[in-house]
Amino acid sequence: MIKVKAPLRQDSRGRVLDIIRATEPTSRIELVRETSLTPASITHLVRDLLVQGLVREVGQAESTGGKPRTLLRLNRDSMTAIGVQLGAASVALVAANLAGDIVGRQVLRGVADLDPQVIVAFLADAVAELIDNLGLDRSTIAGIGVAMPGPLDISGGYLRNVSYLENLSGFALADELETATGLPIVIDNDATAAAVGEYWLGTTDRHAAYATVYLATGIGSGLVVNGMPYRGSSSNAGELGHVSVDFRGAECTCGNRGCLELVAAPPVLVERARQAPPSAGLGEISRGNVEDAMSQLGILAARGNEAALTIIRDGAELLACGIVTLVNLFDVDMVVLAGPGFTSCAAIYLEAAQKALDSRTLARGVHTVRVVPSASPRDAAALGAATLALQDKLERKPVAAAKK
Amino acid sequence: MIKVKAPLRQDSRGRVLDIIRATEPTSRIELVRETSLTPASITHLVRDLLVQGLVREVGQAESTGGKPRTLLRLNRDSMTAIGVQLGAASVALVAANLAGDIVGRQVLRGVADLDPQVIVAFLADAVAELIDNLGLDRSTIAGIGVAMPGPLDISGGYLRNVSYLENLSGFALADELETATGLPIVIDNDATAAAVGEYWLGTTDRHAAYATVYLATGIGSGLVVNGMPYRGSSSNAGELGHVSVDFRGAECTCGNRGCLELVAAPPVLVERARQAPPSAGLGEISRGNVEDAMSQLGILAARGNEAALTIIRDGAELLACGIVTLVNLFDVDMVVLAGPGFTSCAAIYLEAAQKALDSRTLARGVHTVRVVPSASPRDAAALGAATLALQDKLERKPVAAAKK
DNA sequence: TAACTTATATTAGTCACTAAACAAAGTGTG
DNA sequence: CACACTTTGTTTAGTGACTAATATAAGTTA
Numbered sequence: 001m002i003k004v005k006a007p008l009r010q011d012s013r014g015r016v017l018d019i020i021r022a023t024e025p026t027s028r029i030e031l032v033r034e035t036s037l038t039p040a041s042i043t044h045l046v047r048d049l050l051v052q053g054l055v056r057e058v059g060q061a062e063s064t065g066g067k068p069r070t071l072l073r074l075n076r077d078s079m080t081a082i083g084v085q086l087g088a089a090s091v092a093l094v095a096a097n098l099a100g101d102i103v104g105r106q107v108l109r110g111v112a113d114l115d116p117q118v119i120v121a122f123l124a125d126a127v128a129e130l131i132d133n134l135g136l137d138r139s140t141i142a143g144i145g146v147a148m149p150g151p152l153d154i155s156g157g158y159l160r161n162v163s164y165l166e167n168l169s170g171f172a173l174a175d176e177l178e179t180a181t182g183l184p185i186v187i188d189n190d191a192t193a194a195a196v197g198e199y200w201l202g203t204t205d206r207h208a209a210y211a212t213v214y215l216a217t218g219i220g221s222g223l224v225v226n227g228m229p230y231r232g233s234s235s236n237a238g239e240l241g242h243v244s245v246d247f248r249g250a251e252c253t254c255g256n257r258g259c260l261e262l263v264a265a266p267p268v269l270v271e272r273a274r275q276a277p278p279s280a281g282l283g284e285i286s287r288g289n290v291e292d293a294m295s296q297l298g299i300l301a302a303r304g305n306e307a308a309l310t311i312i313r314d315g316a317e318l319l320a321c322g323i324v325t326l327v328n329l330f331d332v333d334m335v336v337l338a339g340p341g342f343t344s345c346a347a348i349y350l351e352a353a354q355k356a357l358d359s360r361t362l363a364r365g366v367h368t369v370r371v372v373p374s375a376s377p378r379d380a381a382a383l384g385a386a387t388l389a390l391q392d393k394l395e396r397k398p399v400a401a402a403k404k
Numbered sequence: 405m406i407k408v409k410a411p412l413r414q415d416s417r418g419r420v421l422d423i424i425r426a427t428e429p430t431s432r433i434e435l436v437r438e439t440s441l442t443p444a445s446i447t448h449l450v451r452d453l454l455v456q457g458l459v460r461e462v463g464q465a466e467s468t469g470g471k472p473r474t475l476l477r478l479n480r481d482s483m484t485a486i487g488v489q490l491g492a493a494s495v496a497l498v499a500a501n502l503a504g505d506i507v508g509r510q511v512l513r514g515v516a517d518l519d520p521q522v523i524v525a526f527l528a529d530a531v532a533e534l535i536d537n538l539g540l541d542r543s544t545i546a547g548i549g550v551a552m553p554g555p556l557d558i559s560g561g562y563l564r565n566v567s568y569l570e571n572l573s574g575f576a577l578a579d580e581l582e583t584a585t586g587l588p589i590v591i592d593n594d595a596t597a598a599a600v601g602e603y604w605l606g607t608t609d610r611h612a613a614y615a616t617v618y619l620a621t622g623i624g625s626g627l628v629v630n631g632m633p634y635r636g637s638s639s640n641a642g643e644l645g646h647v648s649v650d651f652r653g654a655e656c657t658c659g660n661r662g663c664l665e666l667v668a669a670p671p672v673l674v675e676r677a678r679q680a681p682p683s684a685g686l687g688e689i690s691r692g693n694v695e696d697a698m699s700q701l702g703i704l705a706a707r708g709n710e711a712a713l714t715i716i717r718d719g720a721e722l723l724a725c726g727i728v729t730l731v732n733l734f735d736v737d738m739v740v741l742a743g744p745g746f747t748s749c750a751a752i753y754l755e756a757a758q759k760a761l762d763s764r765t766l767a768r769g770v771h772t773v774r775v776v777p778s779a780s781p782r783d784a785a786a787l788g789a790a791t792l793a794l795q796d797k798l799e800r801k802p803v804a805a806a807k808k
Numbered sequence: 809t810a811a812c813t814t815a816t817a818t819t820a821g822t823c824a825c826t827a828a829a830c831a832a833a834g835t836g837t838g
Numbered sequence: 839c840a841c842a843c844t845t846t847g848t849t850t851a852g853t854g855a856c857t858a859a860t861a862t863a864a865g866t867t868a
Contacts, residue, residue, distance in 0.1 A: 012855080012856085027815080027816095028815070028816065029814080029815060029816080032815095037856075037857090038856075038857055038858080039815080039816065039817085040816090040817075040818080040819095040856080040857065040858080040859095041855075041856055041857075042816090043816060043817060043818090044817095044855085044856085045855095060864095060865095063813090063814080063815095063864080063865050063866065064813085064814070064815095064865095064866095065812085065813050065814060065865080065866055065867085066812085066813035066814025066815065066864075066865055066866070067813080067814050067815040067816075067863060067864040067865050068814085068815080068864075068865065069814085069815065069816095070815080070816080150766070150767070151766050151767045151769065151770055152770070153769075153770045154770075155770075208637065209636060209637040221733075225634075230629075230634075231735070232613060232734055232735025232736065233612065233613040233735055233736060233737045233771065234735055234767055234770050234771050235735070236735045236766065236767035236770060237733060237734055237735035238733060238735075239732040239733065239735075239766045239767070240732075240733070242732045242765075242766045243729045243732060243733065244649060244725055244728065244729055245648060245649075245650070245651040246649070246650055246651060246652070247649040247650055247722060247725045248650070254764070254765075254766050255763050255764040255765075255768070256728055256732075256764040256765075256766075257725075257764075318651060321648055321651045321661075324648065324660055325647045325648055325729065325733075326733065328643040328646045328647060328660075329625075329641060329642060329643065329644070329647065329729075329730065329733055329734070330636055330641055330733070331635070331636020331637055331638055331639070331640045331641035331642075331643075332636065332637060333637045359659050360658070360659040360660040360661075361646075361658075361659075361660075362554070362555050362640065362643045362646045362658045362660075363554070363555045363638055363640035363643070364659070365555065365557075366555055366556070366557045366558075366559075366638045366640060367637065367638050416824080416825085431846080431847095432846075432847065433845080433846060433847080436846095436847095441825075441826090442825075442826055442827080443846080443847065443848080444825080444826065444827080444828095444847090444848075444849080444850095445824075445825055445826075446847090447847065447848060447849090448824085448825085464833095464834095467833080467834050467835065467844090467845080467846095468834095468835095468844085468845070468846095469834080469835055469836085469843085469844050469845065470833075470834055470835070470843085470844035470845020470846060471832060471833040471834050471844080471845050471846040471847070472833070472834060472845085472846080473845085473846065473847095474846080474847080
């Protein structure tokens, strides 16, 4: 039986690093207050991080009546990770440092039509090129995170995609990619990756429970509670796109009826725009990539095109309906909107979702739910994947030079 | 700020007790295998439980070629807890021992019309009477668990109901009940309590993620992952009844549209039965308590009454739709059906839900989701509440006679 | 300059757990 | 029936992550 690693972030070193990232420059005392650990423990943990070079001391703060605080900062470039977003329409690569800054970025053609082995070589090349272009030292690279749409199959110890990218079905991607690149690989659902990325970037309260709604070709969502993603029993939690919003609705490829994705996913909205009569002034919508077309539609809406506005608003209203369901079931404090679908029309979606949450969730009398845009809407999944690789690396022990 | 207790069941003593309860009679070696703790640790933990009287040694097993195992059993009656299910239609009290056996039971009138202080006195009397009737030693009583429908307000450190039982809104029930009874009080959502109860009774795999759908006057659900309930940020997670199954549907009192509860809750089904023409042969449906009426309807359906069957089937079909949404979002391994709504027609609901899950969830290719009936459908919430009280007591340290 | 503050480090524990050796109680074999 | 071998459980002496209490360092204020 495969040994499952405990899914709990109680790891103090990681938590301390999270807090430093979110609040730098900071000091040991502030860490004491944030963590409810004792000064002694913080001294220890910080020393550890200093020795590993993940954190630096950068001078002193003004005294507040006693010894001045020693300021601590993340040593941002002491570690980098690569994030790959393997979408249906396109592939995005980012390199992110310890702070979650995107230090390199590259967009590639989609791989839906390629052979698995070709995909591996293609990705390995792209990663190698990115590392070279940035002049990164390979020894400082934590690993590669790959984010992809679900449903995923985790059996056999490694995640394998089982649906969207059909030719990858049953292929042990992580294994092959690890062999091809020599770097540790983490694979996760795109929405989950995006959700973890927001935490890393500090968009969300560290103690909050929140969901990230990820709008790309499909509609997904990821949940984070206390800094730990909720993945469900097979890493397929949060499939918002296949929540039914109409029990008498049309049948979906997934087998369900009235799925949100059938009425509110970008391809549907874009198609509606393409079908519009010329008089609507939507002629300019691109025939190519869905993400680009969605983006154009959003821009038209922002410019005041009524037809575009109506299409987006209808989509936003339906998505809001799904978000209300999500909140009634998960009872989160915050919802983050992420993914390429939001790049040009986030405001419309934000407003619709916020309005729905303020008037239609069951627990709205107990607490409000805030809707916020992602700190990095377009690259949320890729960046999130990179942060997953960082997190994975940081969770393992310092490996004090395998001495004896 | 209120200190929040860590929501993680990593407490080994509790886990060991869980395993003994589920697999008794068992032995230390088996515990070693189940927990992946070392023999040394198990020796320690079991000694602890023996000293506290929660567990007994009961002879030996057959040898398997070496020293025979010393068999361990729960000391069932060394601890008892009271569970109260504060429903809209009725109040149920149970007393449960360490094994989750119901050792006493009492059903009371509903309290929706009473004054808060009167409710407290009423409950305190009922609890005292139950304890006396059973001849229980007060010192062995772990506490009282109260399960009630949401939404709940946890602010101020104590849960207070904010909706269904309107006269309890804003009333610090836990505080008052503790004063009146002298016993520690735990309050939780009815569906969450029911879910924890199933775990306690061993209906579910200890490692599985599962949801309990609780059908009473409303429709709720509770989620348990690795033995720990998921409550969301304000203990209002799992409100399945207010998941919208029709975005164009009628407006619900909760503010949302097309809520599942509007079309599939027992009061709705019962009302439909009452409106049926006399020719349908449904004349016998009681005018009183919704739960009784629902039960009668189920019995008529089981006897083959077509009209009753149709009403229940329609309800089951709609509930199944909500359950598919629940599973697509939470990605659980198992769904347990609990609550008074299922008592007489569980089979119809089970079949509808299982069929829907087998054909309509997104991750069905990755793993199947089993639907099972509760081990104690009618008393699931009350029993669950009792187990919450037990769990709460057991999680605190032995309290070695406040010396010094 | 002494007295107070505030920030950090050290020391000596505690707690939950483990590794390794040991003891106890059976079975099988020559 | 003595001896090896299994299997189960215990003991002893740790380890790692944390804390409480005390010490030290580096400022400010009276």
